[in-house]
Amino acid sequence: VKTSQILINNLPLAEYFPTVTDREKVTRPLKLAGVLGAYNVFALVRGGGTSGQAGALAHGIAKALIPHVPDTAKILSKAGLTKRDPRMVERKKTGLAKARKAYAWVKR
Template identity: 45%
Template sequence: MSDETTTVSDLADLKDIAAGVPQGDAAEIARVAMPLRDREIDAQGRSYATGRRKDAVARVWVKPGTGKITINGRDQETYFARPTLRLVINQPFTITDRTGQYDVICTVRGGGLSGQAGAVKHGIAQALSKYEPELRSAVKAEGFLTRDSRVVERKKYGKAKARRSFQFSKR
C-alpha cells in the first residue's frame, strides 16, 4: 500500500493504515487520518473572525506585527482600563506563546466591558486558529473557541424582574 494513494473512509481503513506504521509513530497516524485545516487569510494578509459573549459582538482581524491591540480605534490600555480585562484579551496569545507577534484590530458593539472583553477574546482565538491552523488544538483545549451562550434572562410581565415577584401585602 503506497502512502500517496492512502485514503481513509471508515475505521477499518484506519486500522489497516495503523498496522503498517510502527507503534511509536502516533503522530504519523494522526497526520494520515486527519489533515490540518486550510489557512484563511484575506488579500491584506489578515485573518478575520467574529467573537460573541453575552450581548457583545466583536469583529476581529489578526495579522503579524508587533503586538499592538486596537479596539474601536483606541489602544487596549485606554479602552479596557482594568488590568483583568486586558489579561482576558491576551489569554489566547499567552496559551499559544505568540505574545507580541500579532497585531489585532477589532470593533466591538453591545454589552458591557466584561462581555466585550470576552467577545474580543473569543474573536482573537478564532482568528488565530484560522491564521495558524496548527494552534487550533491548543486553543480549543483551553475552551477559547467555545461560545459562552449564557445571556441575561428576559423580564416577564407580572414580575419585578426576570423571576422576582412583587412583595406580598396582606392588607
C-alpha cells in the same frame, strides 16, 4: 523586531481596558498560540461590561487565529477560548417586577 498593535474601538489596548486582568484576558489567545507581537488586532466591541467585552474579544481572537496558525485549535479549545458563553439575560415576564421577582403579595 516586529511590533504589533491591538486597537479596540480605535483605542489602544491599555487605554480601552485600564485593568490588567482584562488586558491579560484579551492577549491570552495570542500568548497561548505563541504569536503575541506577530499580528495586528483591530476590533470593534459593543454592549455588556468591560469583563464581558474582554471575554468576547478573547473568543473572537482565538477563532480568528485557528485558520492562520496551525496546531493551535487544540491548545485554544483546551483553554476554553473557542467555546461561546451561552448565558443570556432572562426576559421580564408580565405580572412580575423583574424576570423572577414578584410584587409584594397583599392579602386584602
